[in-house]
Amino acid sequence: xxxxxxxxxxxxxxxxxxxxxxxxxxxxxxxxxxxxxxxxxxxxxxxxxxxxxxxxxxxxxxxxxxxxxxxxxxxxxxxxxxxxxxxxxxxxxxxxxxxxxxxxxxxxxxxxxxxxxxxxxxxxxxxxxxxxxxxxxxxxxxxxxxxxxxxxxxxxxxxxxxxxxxxxxxxxxxxxxxxxxxxxx
Amino acid sequence: xxxxxxxxxxxxxxxxxxxxxxxxxxxxxxxxxxxxxxxxxxxxxxxxxxxxxxxxxxxxxxxxxxxxxxxxxxxxxxxxxxxxxxxxxxxxxxxxxxxxxxxxxxxxxxxxxxxxxxxxxxxxxxxxxxxxxxxxxxxxxxxxxxxxxxxxxxxxxxxxxxxxxxxxxxxxxxxxxxxxxxxxxxxxxxxxxxxxxxxxxxxxxxxxxxxxxxxxxxxxxxxxxxxxxxxxxxxxxxxxxxxxxxxxxxxxxxxxxxxxxxxxxxxxxxxxxxxxxxxxxxxxxxxxxxxxxxxxxxxxxxxxxxxxxxxxxxxxx
Numbered sequence: 120x121x122x123x124x125x126x127x128x129x130x131x132x133x134x135x136x137x138x139x140x141x142x143x144x145x146x147x148x149x150x151x152x153x154x155x156x157x158x159x160x161x162x163x164x165x166x167x168x169x170x171x172x173x174x175x176x177x178x179x180x181x182x183x184x185x186x187x188x189x190x191x192x193x194x195x196x197x198x199x200x201x202x203x204x205x206x207x208x209x210x211x212x213x214x215x216x217x218x219x220x221x222x223x224x225x226x227x228x229x230x231x232x233x234x235x236x237x238x239x240x241x242x243x244x245x246x247x248x249x250x251x252x253x254x255x256x257x258x259x260x261x262x263x264x265x266x267x268x269x270x271x272x273x274x275x276x277x278x279x280x281x282x283x284x285x286x287x288x289x290x291x292x293x294x295x296x297x298x299x300x301x302x303x304x
Numbered sequence: 305x306x307x308x309x310x311x312x313x314x315x316x317x318x319x320x321x322x323x324x325x326x327x328x329x330x331x332x333x334x335x336x337x338x339x340x341x342x343x344x345x346x347x348x349x350x351x352x353x354x355x356x357x358x359x360x361x362x363x364x365x366x367x368x369x370x371x372x373x374x375x376x377x378x379x380x381x382x383x384x385x386x387x388x389x390x391x392x393x394x395x396x397x398x399x400x401x402x403x404x405x406x407x408x409x410x411x412x413x414x415x416x417x418x419x420x421x422x423x424x425x426x427x428x429x430x431x432x433x434x435x436x437x438x439x440x441x442x443x444x445x446x447x448x449x450x451x452x453x454x455x456x457x458x459x460x461x462x463x464x465x466x467x468x469x470x471x472x473x474x475x476x477x478x479x480x481x482x483x484x485x486x487x488x489x490x491x492x493x494x495x496x497x498x499x500x501x502x503x504x505x506x507x508x509x510x511x512x513x514x515x516x517x518x519x520x521x522x523x524x525x526x527x528x529x530x531x532x533x534x535x536x537x538x539x540x541x542x543x544x545x546x547x548x549x550x551x552x553x554x555x556x557x558x559x560x561x562x563x564x565x566x567x568x569x570x571x572x573x574x575x576x577x578x579x580x581x582x583x584x585x586x587x588x589x590x591x592x593x594x595x596x597x598x599x600x601x602x603x604x605x606x607x608x609x610x611x612x613x614x615x616x617x618x619x620x621x
Contacts, residue, residue, distance in 0.1 A: 168538040
């Protein structure tokens, strides 16, 4: 199986590589441009993909991926399903702080709330952080880019005294269990 | 001006949106310059209508002038009401050489012969289209100008577009058109919609068509567009292929806006879990309907974004 492995290649000097996976291939381009512009001190490489597994032809030239971000548009069920199927092609080593979920249109009224709940349960079960982003304005894109860069730098090992695993225990998504909710009522 | 004329003008004024009013009246050219200047277009529309009515009374304008204004408005904004496309068949020998005056004479003569009380107005638009406005009446009533029929025909093409036609007068119009254009018969092209330009483009093939080429891939450019070296697409080849297929099937220009496509199917039913319908000898009849705000554009997007992974081949009738 062509799993994407986190530690099978050597890291680059002062380099961080991020992989943006999005079924619609629209937000990832804007995000990539902003991420590259925002970061001045570290050399950031962005790889854009539609889904996993990644094509074998790029296997040689591809650098070590430090952070995999799944962009899910809540307005489309297909987006969520595509992200779910792509998860199978990630080596389990990634789930220790090297995977992040980015969700758009969480505030949209026409989106069924069950979808966000299912994304949250998925992220919580995998112990990954869940970010909400606003993709229609430049400020929204810039904010999302900055947050991703913060997580990326830790995941790439460029921040002293912090590792991806350590950060993920602080930032991982939680879903309030039903027992807690009953106590409130 | 009698009451019915006033009513026609009032109805028309209600129909024309305020922004277009000044240009329409300018094009109409039946009001003198001073009169046009005296109209204050910042007033509410009903005040303007009263003023206009007074001016028309002064100038002694009649129904035929007002219907001219209506025609100008419809020609400028054809995308309203339901248009139906028709195709003329069995051209006779001199059909391709019909020219405007001959057509006008023939059509008017034919239609007035068939039904005595009609009001016909024919106008040639700049893009070679002939616009005909017909108001129908019968032996005892005057033509009803509140429910006119509009016909658009491009000379030397076998296509006709009609709106506002009731089934009562349909055979009369058909016969008049067929005789005037020197064809054998007229059949329904099964294409109808609100957007006249879309129907016309589809029927007369005026959209950007795709022709099969020997080398479908474009030539490599010597100076490629500078791309950010830090950003790389994993599925670049796949994306290119999809865009290529989409362009091959649909072309890369604007597509005519189609809202609904209905297909009548006659096929065989095949489902192993349903034995009663599968075993039948007679063909299975069904209707498939595609609906969207812009059907062809959404199909093209399906292909280019990879939502549909099969290569589609579409043919226009």
